[in-house]
Amino acid sequence: MxxxxxxxxxxxxxxxxxxxxxxxxxxxxxxxxxxxxxxxxxxxxxxxxxxxxxxxxxxxxxxxxxxxxxxxxxxxxxxxxxxxxxxxxxxxxxxxxxxxxxxxxxxxxxxxxxxxxxxxxxxxxxxxxxxxxxxxxxxxxxxxxxxxxxxxxxxxxxxxxxxxxxxxxxxxxxxxxxxxxxxxxxxxxxxxxxxxxxxxxxxxLFVHQKSIDYPRANNDINALIHPLRINNDWKMIEEGDPLFLNIKNETISYLGKEKIFPLFIGEAAYREKNIAMSFTKKEILxxxxxxxxxxxxx
Ligand SMILES: [Zn+2]
Structure with a gap:
């Protein structure tokens, strides 16, 4: 022992x-x-x-x-x-x-x-x-x-x-x-x-589903985390909620059918890993x- x-x-x-x-x-x-x-x-x-x-x-x-x-x-x-x-x-x-x-x-x-x-x-x-x-x-x-x-x-x-x-x-x-x-x-x-x-x-639990990258053009990031998403980790989103705001000021929205909870939104160290945020689903055990x-x- x-x-x-x-x-x-x-x-x-x-x-x-x-x-x-x-x-x-x-x-x-x-x-x-x-x-x-x-x-x-x-x-x-x-x-x-x-x-x-x-x-x-x-x-x-x-x-x-x-x-x-x-x-x-x-x-x-x-x-x-x-x-x-x-x-x-x-x-x-x-x-x-x-x-x-x-x-x-x-x-x-x-x-x-x-x-x-x-x-x-x-x-x-x-x-x-x-x-x-x-x-x-x-x-x-x-x-x-x-x-x-x-x-x-x-x-x-x-x-x-x-x-x-x-x-x-x-x-x-x-x-x-x-x-x-x-x-x-x-x-x-x-x-x-x-x-x-x-x-x-x-x-x-908030169970990992997938991570998403920033929208890119020729590998360069061309949209930032949307102001309504930033600082809102653990908050539920559904279809149509904004994710990113691009350089032309267009909103890029979440298009999934399931309600999800984004985490690590905009984490600085994850940019090199091509992660803008991770999507999770709630589970109770x-x-x-x-x-x-x-x-x-x-
Ligand atoms: Zn660390």
């Missing part, structure tokens, strides 16, 4: 400063308290952080499943992902079965949870955090264009994503939100083992008590 520690990763993207600051402050505050025994901390991408860049060679948070080849074997992030798994992964020298990866976004996502796939342990953790803090959950699944996320390399893991905040910008209101969650996580395993936390009856036993069964 391995020690049930939660690994807290900050700075997976080197231009997201607030998680790094929050962790630094939190560690200072907890010092040698019992919370410090249940958590482990690591900087995801220290080199990118030093440079103020999202990444050096490739996105670290898409590098946890890449096959090493002659062309990528010297990529900083490919080697960094191997190091992180070899040290903190389930077989690692400082193994942590659970990971929480802290991120910020330029989109108006508020404080939110991102989960990848439908693992029981992830459901357990996400349901508890949702019930405690009222956080919306983006279930990012079945997206063949985006894989290799850090938390998928651990048996249990979630992303906490807070925004909006600009890249390379400190915002103390955002760091305080991370601190509240870190403090809760510090006591979580102890509280669960002593039955001080119960699962809620339901978990509410009954929580299963087996999730807690799975979570505690390391």
């Amino acid at each position: 391995i020690e049930k520690k939660i690994l807290i990763v900050s700075g997976t993207h080197g231009n997201e400063l607030n998680p790094v600051w929050a962790v630094k402050k939190f560690r200072n505050l907890i010092n040698t308290s019992p919370q410090s025994n249940s958590l482990e901390f690591i900087l995801g991408n220290p080199k990118a952080l030093e440079e103020g860049l999202r990444y050096i060679d490739v996105d670290l948070n898409r590098s946890f499943n890449v096959l090493k080849t002659a062309s990528n074997q010297n990529f900083y992030e490919v080697n960094r992902s191997e190091y992180l798994i070899s040290k903190y992964g389930i077989q690692g020298t400082k193994a942590c079965p659970i990971v929480i990866d802290l991120h910020t976004t330029t989109s108006c996502m508020g404080t939110s949870i991102v989960m990848y796939g439908r693992r029981q342990r992830d459901f357990c953790l996400a349901a508890i955090l949702q019930a405690k803090f009222g956080l919306p959950i983006y279930l990012h699944e079945k997206d063949v264009n985006q894989t290799g996320f850090l938390v998928e390399a651990w048996p249990c893991g979630l992303v906490i994503e807070i925004g909006p905040v600009a890249q390379n910008h400190y915002d103390s209101e955002i760091t305080e939100r991370f601190l509240i969650i870190l403090s809760f996580l510090g006591d979580l395993i102890n509280n669960l083992e002593n039955n001080k936390i119960n699962l809620p009856s339901e978990i509410s 009954k929580c299963d008590p087996a999730w807690i036993s799975a979570f505690l069964s390391f």
Whole structure:
């Protein structure tokens, strides 16, 4: 049996400063308290952080499943992902079965949870955090264009994503939100083992359907996110609602028949991935008590 520690990763993207600051402050505050025994901390991408860049060679948070080849074997992030798994992964020298990866976004996502796939342990953790803090959950699944996320390399893991905040910008209101969650996580395993936390009856999810790109002409973006859409993440839209406003001031509307909820609207880092926003559908699941036993069964 391995020690049930939660690994807290900050700075997976080197231009997201607030998680790094929050962790630094939190560690200072907890010092040698019992919370410090249940958590482990690591900087995801220290080199990118030093440079103020999202990444050096490739996105670290898409590098946890890449096959090493002659062309990528010297990529900083490919080697960094191997190091992180070899040290903190389930077989690692400082193994942590659970990971929480802290991120910020330029989109108006508020404080939110991102989960990848439908693992029981992830459901357990996400349901508890949702019930405690009222956080919306983006279930990012079945997206063949985006894989290799850090938390998928651990048996249990979630992303906490807070925004909006600009890249390379400190915002103390955002760091305080991370601190509240870190403090809760510090006591979580102890509280669960002593039955001080119960699962809620339901978990509410925003399930990934697809991502859409900006309208383009000859590869160049020729429309921006519509003013009625910007800052309206998690808000339902239906056929005819505006998505983009082009250079001729024409509105480009959503033409789908289904009601959907757009997320990560206009996220600055996703432009290079040809993503203007992601469409999700709402789903409510009954929580299963087996999730807690799975979570505690390391
Ligand atoms: Zn990030």
